[in-house]
Amino acid sequence: MGKNKIKKLVSISLAMLTVLSFTACGSSSKKTDTATLKDVSFPLKETANLKMLTSAPSISTQDPNERLIFQRLEKETNVHIDWTCYTDDQFPDKKNLALSKKDTLPDVVFNAGMNNNDLLRYSKQGVIIPVEDLIAKDMPNLSKILEAKPEYKKMITAPDGHIYSFPWIEELGSGKEAIQAVGDIPWINKKWLDELGLQVPKTTDELITVLKAFRDKHPEGKTDVIPMSFIINNGDQDPAILLGAFGLGDNGDHYLVNNDKKVVYSTVQDGYKEGIKYLNKLQAEGLVDQEAFTQKWDTFVAKGKNDRYGMFFTWDKANVAVNKEDYIPLPALAGPNGNVNVPRSNGYGFDLGRCVVTSANKNLELTAKWIDKLYDPLQSVQDNWGTYGDEKSKNVFELTADKTLKHLPLGTASPWEVRANQFVGGPAVILNDYYGKYTTSPDDAQERLDILHKTYVKDMKAEYNYPPVFMTQEDIEALTQYETAVKAFTERKKAEWILNGGVDEEWSSYLEEMDKLGLPKILEIKQKYLDAYFAK
CATH class of the missing domain: 3.40.190.10 (Periplasmic binding protein-like II)
Incomplete structure (x- = not known):
């Protein structure tokens, strides 16, 4: 074979490898250009597409669309997500690289893992956008939560008055009785x-x-x-x-x-x-x-x-x-x-920068209404821990006759390993009053809350700990x-x-x-x- 042919084949192979190397787990061949939608109501009459960047535990599937929770969401909304997914350990570097390229930004960073400084820096650079108007106009579930719990609105509002992210909140007890009150x-x-x-x-x-x-x-x-x-x-x-x-x-x-x-x-x-x-x-x-x-x-x-x-x-x-x-x-x-x-520790069941919307997103109403579904109580519970009815892996929940989620016993299984196969993370809110109303408390969490209540709370002299501040x-x-x-x-x-x-x-x-x-x-x-x- 001549040298020119060999060079040509090598060039083609390298080009293919380059394309493949940028195709992360969970990517889809579906069409990704969706016209800007107005007056969005689910399920959509025609499939719409959004591009999202996320992470997943290394012990679980790296294709989010294989998770039953996302399959159900797609069926309910007719919104298909084109995921770019990396393992948790790779995600910080991959995320930073992806956000450095403004011409190829995703619409949303789902498990964004952004702190106070990240949000202000990326907003100043024009990479992410404020979302307070979207919350007020298109997100009734989240708006209801922030109205009932104004302390959380305070935590997610930047000093300039803007909100740059959608939070994750998990209440398991409160004050001295919070599950995070003692870690060691x-x-x-x-x-x-x-x-x-x-x-x-x-x-x-x-x-x-x-x-x-x-x-x-x-x-x-x-x-x-x-x-x-x-x-x-x-x-x-x-x-x-x-x-x-x-x-x-x-x-x-x-x-x-x-x-x-x-x-x-x-x-x-x-x-x-x-x-x-x-x-x-x-x-x-x-x-x-x-x-x-x-x-x-x-x-x-x-x-x-x-x-x-x-x-x-x-x-x-x-x-x-x-x-x-x-x-x-x-x-x-x-x-x-x-x-x-x-x-007392300063741990809170709160993550400020769990999900952000980028400046590349041309379908803000669609995005906001899709994310708001994640703040529905029954949906948040599943996003956080796992789901029911999965024939491929051990289930975290049983859906009862009254449409509540009952935690199944884990037996000798590791809680993390069971949940890692089903949960999706992302923005969610689980409030204390959800337990007994929408779901049961996880057995391992309840055991820990009992320990804190019986053993440690009485000896906590400090009335306060340091809260999340922006x-x-x-x-x-x-x-x-x-x-x-x-x-x-x-x-x-x-x-x-x-x-x-x-x-x-x-x-x-x-x-x-x-x-x-x-x-x-x-x-x-x-x-x-x-x-x-x-x-x-």
């Missing part, structure tokens, strides 16, 4: 306590006694016991909750709100210093997992599945423990001065700059002090460095928005 639950091995004739510890000193017994008396004849394990500075896997015995305590982002409605930074409080000294004492006594300062999630879980832990920290014990029935939540401990406190681009950029330096420094010192001690000797210079890195400016910005939140 300490799970203690009750089976080992019983075997060794020990009571559940009530004080920090009693916990030391128990952990020493786990270490020395070899419950179940084990010689590889790890009295206490965690992953330092890793959100729900961090032992921050124990520091509540010494004062205000600590949480994942280190912001606490006192009962005078003032923002404080947990890691510069005297009580924090005393708590760190306590954790260093546990470390010095050989009661802490030596890998707690370096291990990743897989290693942490593997040791739990090998039944080595006397106590560990995480959101759901079932994700770590091989026999989850062996573990109970450790109640808040009293410190040396009798202080008992459960520090900052100006200038403030969010300044905050990000300062936070990056402050958080890295304080978390490095936390790990060093627990491992090696020295917090007393370094405390004064540490506080000076925190000020130099910008902590006062951080608190000034955070306080400004907290004051505005309470003022409204």
Whole structure:
């Protein structure tokens, strides 16, 4: 074969590969140019098309149109979605690349994952558009929710008065009773306590006694016991909750709100210093997992599945423990001065930038009315968790005779894996009053809510936590700059002090460095928005 022919074939092959490489999962061969529609009413008489960018878990189908929820929506609306879909881990980079090309923008970014700064930046660039007029004119379901819950309208409204995104909201309890109020639950091995004739510890000193017994008396004849394990500075896997015995305590982002409605930074409080000294004492006594300062999630879980832990920290014990029935939540401990406190997290069932409309969208009324269907209560519940009647995978729900959704028992199956095969994510709202009216509460969520109510809420001294607020681009950029330096420094010192001690000797210079890195400016910005939140 001649060189020119070979070059021609290679060129054709490369061209085909290039085309294929830009054809992501879930794309469709249906016609995608839809005339601008007015006075939209579903189902449409003729099929219309919208182009959307989204993500999906890697363990599930990568073609959204294979999901029963979307198949039903297409049948109800006669709107076909041409999806470009990437796995969750690839999506942030792919999304940024897609939004950098204004001539090929999708109509909608469905699971947008945009924060405060992203929304303002992309709106300024003309990539996404404001949607408050669409909400008022074409979205009765969302409008009704925002009218009934004005706090959410406040959360999604930018300082310039515009709304740039459609939110995701999941209420499971509220205030101190919200499911996110505590993330880093300490799970203690009750089976080992019983075997060794020990009571559940009530004080920090009693916990030391128990952990020493786990270490020395070899419950179940084990010689590889790890009295206490965690992953330092890793959100729900961090032992921050124990520091509540010494004062205000600590949480994942280190912001606490006192009962005078003032923002404080947990890691510069005297009580924090005393708590760190306590954790260093546990470390010095050989009661802490030596890998707690370096291990990743897989290693942490593997040791739990090998039944080595006397106590560990995480959101759901079932994700770590091989026999989850062996573990109970450790109640808040009293410190040396009798202080008992459960520090609250700043977690909310709220995602500001879940879905956005781009400037390329020429069918705004159609888009708004399609998205508004996702805010119908029964639809939101399915979008969030999964559906019923799926013959290809395990169902999350049963549709009852009175047209409500009843969660099916998961048995030994992982809640995440079951839900990942059915749910679609995207914009949705599930309010507390939906439970018992449109759906049941998920079993795993209800179990957690019961734990919080019975074990932790009574010891939460803080009446407030820091809410989601919408900052100006200038403030969010300044905050990000300062936070990056402050958080890295304080978390490095936390790990060093627990491992090696020295917090007393370094405390004064540490506080000076925190000020130099910008902590006062951080608190000034955070306080400004907290004051505005309470003022409204």
